[in-house]
């Protein structure tokens with residue numbers, strides 16, 4: 001009996017040591033991605049972030065890193081893996097989701113249970129510009145009060161692609177959940193978190209919004225031009 005317990009103990013310790021080494025290796029890869037923009041073994045990184053989320057955060061903490069780095073690794077890997085596919089999807093099959101905390105504290109918009117917060121375009125915050133650009137490009141635009149609302153929208157609209165904006169942790173978790181719904185997701189983390197007046201890199205939001213759209217429009221124009229010619 002003692003021998004059985006001894007074997008189980010040795011197996012357990014071996015598994016824990018191997019897991020710790022795996023997490024440390026993933027952390028090194030993740031730091032290389034975040035600091036040096038070098039992406040190696042992205043699937044392994046994504047597996048680590050998605051499967052060992054809490055343990056990965058603990059390892060980062062042990063090495064004196066902010067546990068936010070784990071969320072940033074998840075976001076960066078998904079952005080790198082998904083941007084090309086995202087760019088090939090038609091804008092009218094894409095959605096953009098903005099968190100309510102980006103709004104101005106005096107925002108006059110109210111929550112609509114079907115579509116989220118209905119921006120009035122008052123111009124007190126940057127949401128007005130993001131919404132205008134998203135809709136000009138053909139996106140469906142939503143301001144959401146939380147992660148569960150995002151899931152509800154994705155379930156209802158069934159987009160092929162989504163651009164999300166949120167704080168690091170919410171964005172990483174939402175990107176993971178949305179990608180399971182067979183939706184190609186990219187994201188922009190907030191520069192400054194909080195409950196209201198949070199800050200977002202608008203240039204990066206616009207860059208991601210426009211991914212592939214000029215190409216798609218060019219292709220559509222070419223098709224319609226050749227269609228016109230064949231009719232004449």
Ligand code: SF4
Pocket residue numbers: 103104106107108109118119120121122123124125126127128
């Ligand atoms: S622009 Fe829209 S979201 Fe921003 S404060 Fe005005 S109504 Fe609210």
